Amino acid sequence: MNHGLMRIMELKVQRSSPGVKLEGELILAPRSLIGLYGPNGSGKTSLMKGLAGLLTPSQRTGFVWMGGETVDLSKVGSDWVRNVLYLGSDFQSPFHVSLREYFEMAAAVSKGGIHLELGSAERTRIALVIEAMGLTDQLNRSVQALSDGEKQWVMIARGLIQKPKLLLLDETCSKLDLDRLIQVASVLKSSIVEDMCIWLSAHDIRFLAGISNSILLFERTGQVSLHQGGAASIHALVERVYPGLQGF
Amino acid sequence: MRTCLPRRQFLTTLIVLVVVMALSLFLRLDFANAKLILTELRIPRLILAIGIGGALALSGSVMQTVLGNPLAEPYTLGVASGAALGAAVFSSLGLHFSLAGINAGGMIGSVAVVWALFKISSGRGHSSESLILTGVMLSLTCASMLAIWMALADPLGVQSINFWLLGDLSRVSLVPAIVILVLSLTVLGYFIYFARRLDAFLMGIDGVPSFGVSLDMTLRASVLLLSVLIGFCVSAAGVIGFLGLIIPHVVRRKLGTSIHSRVLPMVYVWGAIVLIISDTLARVVSDPHELPVGAVTALVGAPMFILIYRRQRHEVDQ
Numbered sequence: 001m002n003h004g005l006m007r008i009m010e011l012k013v014q015r016s017s018p019g020v021k022l023e024g025e026l027i028l029a030p031r032s033l034i035g036l037y038g039p040n041g042s043g044k045t046s047l048m049k050g051l052a053g054l055l056t057p058s059q060r061t062g063f064v065w066m067g068g069e070t071v072d073l074s075k076v077g078s079d080w081v082r083n084v085l086y087l088g089s090d091f092q093s094p095f096h097v098s099l100r101e102y103f104e105m106a107a108a109v110s111k112g113g114i115h116l117e118l119g120s121a122e123r124t125r126i127a128l129v130i131e132a133m134g135l136t137d138q139l140n141r142s143v144q145a146l147s148d149g150e151k152q153w154v155m156i157a158r159g160l161i162q163k164p165k166l167l168l169l170d171e172t173c174s175k176l177d178l179d180r181l182i183q184v185a186s187v188l189k190s191s192i193v194e195d196m197c198i199w200l201s202a203h204d205i206r207f208l209a210g211i212s213n214s215i216l217l218f219e220r221t222g223q224v225s226l227h228q229g230g231a232a233s234i235h236a237l238v239e240r241v242y243p244g245l246q247g248f
Numbered sequence: 249m250r251t252c253l254p255r256r257q258f259l260t261t262l263i264v265l266v267v268v269m270a271l272s273l274f275l276r277l278d279f280a281n282a283k284l285i286l287t288e289l290r291i292p293r294l295i296l297a298i299g300i301g302g303a304l305a306l307s308g309s310v311m312q313t314v315l316g317n318p319l320a321e322p323y324t325l326g327v328a329s330g331a332a333l334g335a336a337v338f339s340s341l342g343l344h345f346s347l348a349g350i351n352a353g354g355m356i357g358s359v360a361v362v363w364a365l366f367k368i369s370s371g372r373g374h375s376s377e378s379l380i381l382t383g384v385m386l387s388l389t390c391a392s393m394l395a396i397w398m399a400l401a402d403p404l405g406v407q408s409i410n411f412w413l414l415g416d417l418s419r420v421s422l423v424p425a426i427v428i429l430v431l432s433l434t435v436l437g438y439f440i441y442f443a444r445r446l447d448a449f450l451m452g453i454d455g456v457p458s459f460g461v462s463l464d465m466t467l468r469a470s471v472l473l474l475s476v477l478i479g480f481c482v483s484a485a486g487v488i489g490f491l492g493l494i495i496p497h498v499v500r501r502k503l504g505t506s507i508h509s510r511v512l513p514m515v516y517v518w519g520a521i522v523l524i525i526s527d528t529l530a531r532v533v534s535d536p537h538e539l540p541v542g543a544v545t546a547l548v549g550a551p552m553f554i555l556i557y558r559r560q561r562h563e564v565d566q
Contacts, residue, residue: 054457077462078457078460078461078462079460081457081458081459081460082460085458086458087458088454091451091452091454091455092452092454093450093451093452094312094316094317094318094452095312095313095318095450095500095506096500096501096504096505096506097450097451097505097506097507098505101447101505101507102451105444105447105448105451105459106459108444109459109460113444113460114444114445114447114448114459114460114461115442115444115445143451
């Protein structure tokens with residue numbers, strides 16, 4: 001039996017009625033990229049935050065199997081971020097922090113905690129990711145000086161440096177320009193991803209279908225279902241999520 | 249990770265501190281009574297200036313970080329107003345309880361405000377917004393009560409209350425000065441040890457959990473510890489403004505980083521230097537009368553802050 005990198009079982013998040021539920025079991029293979037698609041308020045962010053352990057314990061239930069162990073999601077603490085990392089679409093830093101410092105903090109978390117000194121493996125990882133993403137000559141820039149699109153680009157780099165088992169990108173590509181969208185598709189499918197799995201939510205179904213191995217479809221009823229990607233299925237997915245939409 | 253202190257800059261700062269300390273001790277010294285003046289007056293006052301200057305700058309820096317607000321300062325959460333009110337009330341009523349020579353009324357006032365702060369804001373999970381809003385309201389309440397107390401007090405009592413509002417380092421003896429110095433250095437050590445947790449706040453409050461750091465626990469522990477420290481400082485020397493707001497901005501700018509293991513020691517030393525200079529100025533400018541040191545720090549600090557803020561805005565806009 002293929003256990004994959006991670007198995008998510010009976011995941012349910014209840015922030016408001018009706019809540020959002022991923023029934024059964026979802027097996028995540030290494031280097032797989034799953035797109036999350038659905039209307040506003042259908043629970044994409046809630047499900048990702050619940051899986052990342054960011055909501056209160058009573059709001060998230062379910063189990064995650066990985067590395068031979070089953071973890072109860074309602075009991076995970078702040079160190080869960082080493083396994084599942086959630087990144088949103090923006091961040092606001094009120095202070096001057098250089099990109100180098102930002103990436104070094106992320107790399108320290110990947111080693112075991114933000115307080116740890118970086119080793120050669122973490123430094124190699126930083127160098128690899130920033131080169132792949134064309135950020136080598138940008139390391140002394142302040143995060144305060146970045147545009148919204150540049151921030152998202154830097155956040156994706158940070159996610160890859162931090163290297164969780166599951167990286168959740170919640171509309172983290174929404175402000176990227178066309179050039180960067182093409183690049184991100186290439187980077188997220190490259191060897192840099194190693195043994196990670198990535199979830200990416202977006203409202204551009206063509207982009208998602210083109211980049212993902214499969215798509216998690218969110219409906220307003222709170223139901224979530226997995227569909228295989230590919231351009232041919234776009235029409236059916238959109239009609240299912242937006243049944244009243246005509247002339248698409 | 250390159251988190252070590254910039255040694256050269258730190259050594260230069262220490263040399264400046266030593267020079268300023270020497271000036272403070274020996275400027276306009278009556279050498280006929282030098283021993284008495286130094287041991288009874290100037291050395292305790294100098295130790296207190298180091299402890300309180302460092303404590304206020306350190307508190308301002310950490311408050312700005314954990315509240316995610318560059319305009320935060322040690323008094324943002326109302327602890328100082330509570331301490332000033334408690335100390336003024338005790339002093340006016342002739343209640344002279346003290347803890348290691350430090351006014352117990354101030355301590356009681358600051359503890360009462362911290363208790364109210366956590367009690368009122370707890371329903372919202374101690375978010376920085378609810379802490380700031382509650383703190384500002386508590387601060388206004390305490391300030392209003394203090395104003396009413398002043399209106400009702402006799403003129404001699406008002407003079408005493410002014411001490412708590414404007415700050416004064418001249419009334420302290422050696423033991424409380426040493427207590428505050430040791431306490432502030434201990435708190436500095438604590439925050440340097442946990443500096444990386446504070447660094448997680450630099451990318452915005454929402455991003456703290458993504459670095460594996462507990463937002464709620466770090467925020468609560470920091471606010472509690474700083475409130476006790478600020479309570480001691482205000483009880484010993486009244487409210488001294490602007491140091492905690494300005495020094496962290498100047499040091500971050502000078503070092504070109506916000507990483508706490510580098511910033512906090514420098515912030516502490518520069519806080520001490522600026523308060524020693526301000527206190528020396530307050531003592532000698534209109535000799536034999538002394539100016540309130542809090543008024544001197546505010547007078548210098550306010551224009552400096554506007555200048556720094558305008559420059560920062562200009563840089564970010566570019």
